[in-house]
Amino acid sequence: xxxxxxxxxxxxxxxxxxxxxxxxxxxxxxxxxxxxxxxxxxxxxxxxxxxxxxxxxxxxxxxxxxxxxxxxxxxxxxxxxxxxxxxxxxxxxxxxxxxxxxxxxxxxxxxxx
Amino acid sequence: xxxxxxxxxxxxxxxxxxxxxxxxxxxxxxxxxxxxxxxxxxxxxxxxxxxxxxxxxxxxxxxxxxxxxxxxxxxxxxxxxxxxxxxxxxxxxxxxxxxxxxxxxxxxxxxxxx
Numbered sequence: 001x002x003x004x005x006x007x008x009x010x011x012x013x014x015x016x017x018x019x020x021x022x023x024x025x026x027x028x029x030x031x032x033x034x035x036x037x038x039x040x041x042x043x044x045x046x047x048x049x050x051x052x053x054x055x056x057x058x059x060x061x062x063x064x065x066x067x068x069x070x071x072x073x074x075x076x077x078x079x080x081x082x083x084x085x086x087x088x089x090x091x092x093x094x095x096x097x098x099x100x101x102x103x104x105x106x107x108x109x110x111x112x113x
Numbered sequence: 114x115x116x117x118x119x120x121x122x123x124x125x126x127x128x129x130x131x132x133x134x135x136x137x138x139x140x141x142x143x144x145x146x147x148x149x150x151x152x153x154x155x156x157x158x159x160x161x162x163x164x165x166x167x168x169x170x171x172x173x174x175x176x177x178x179x180x181x182x183x184x185x186x187x188x189x190x191x192x193x194x195x196x197x198x199x200x201x202x203x204x205x206x207x208x209x210x211x212x213x214x215x216x217x218x219x220x221x222x223x224x225x226x227x
Contacts, residue, residue: 032214043203043218098163099207103155
């Protein structure tokens with residue numbers, strides 16, 4: 001039973017346009033959400049996070065939106081750049097439970113020049 | 114980048130042999146984790162540690178054991194490797210000042226069990 005799901009395995013977007021990545025979760029105990037970016041043969045790199053007490057967090061070109069009632073979060077990348085081509089994972093945790101992360105299956109993003 | 118190293122980076126072994134993977138951190142973070150990454154599954158937690166000699170199981174712990182005798186080192190052992198344990202293994206750390214809830218990952222170890 002996957003508690004965190006990324007239903008789109010891949011996404012292709014033109015350079016300069018917006019990339020929107022989606023993530024759904026089922027466990028209402030999750031109170032902290034993160035996005036990671038991963039290049040081949042490297043470890044995941046932390047991108048941005050959001051606490052369940054917020055509905056939006058922004059960091060430069062990256063914005064994460066959280067809709068608790070729908071158990072849905074999304075990552076917006078504006079504008080998309082060729083260097084953003086990677087696999088993106090969303091993850092969720094219960095902060096009081098040792099920060100253990102539950103990951104989605106990932107979305108592969110290709111930004112075309 | 115957080116100071117996390119993993120060794121070895123690549124390993125090929127045979128079914129039934131013991132294997133130990135090492136994670137070393139220089140950040141003095143309290144928590145350490147071992148994940149495996151498989152196609153379609155994202156990353157799944159194997160074991161984690163919340164302090165020296167304090168460890169607990171994750172989602173996919175069967176066939177794995179861990180030890181943490183020092184803050185900086187977290188070892189993952191496959192007592193008798195099986196082909197289903199062929200995967201990429203990532204170590205992560207968290208609990209640092211200013212970024213308590215974020216995990217930072219090492220470069221990974223690619224393990225092939227023949």
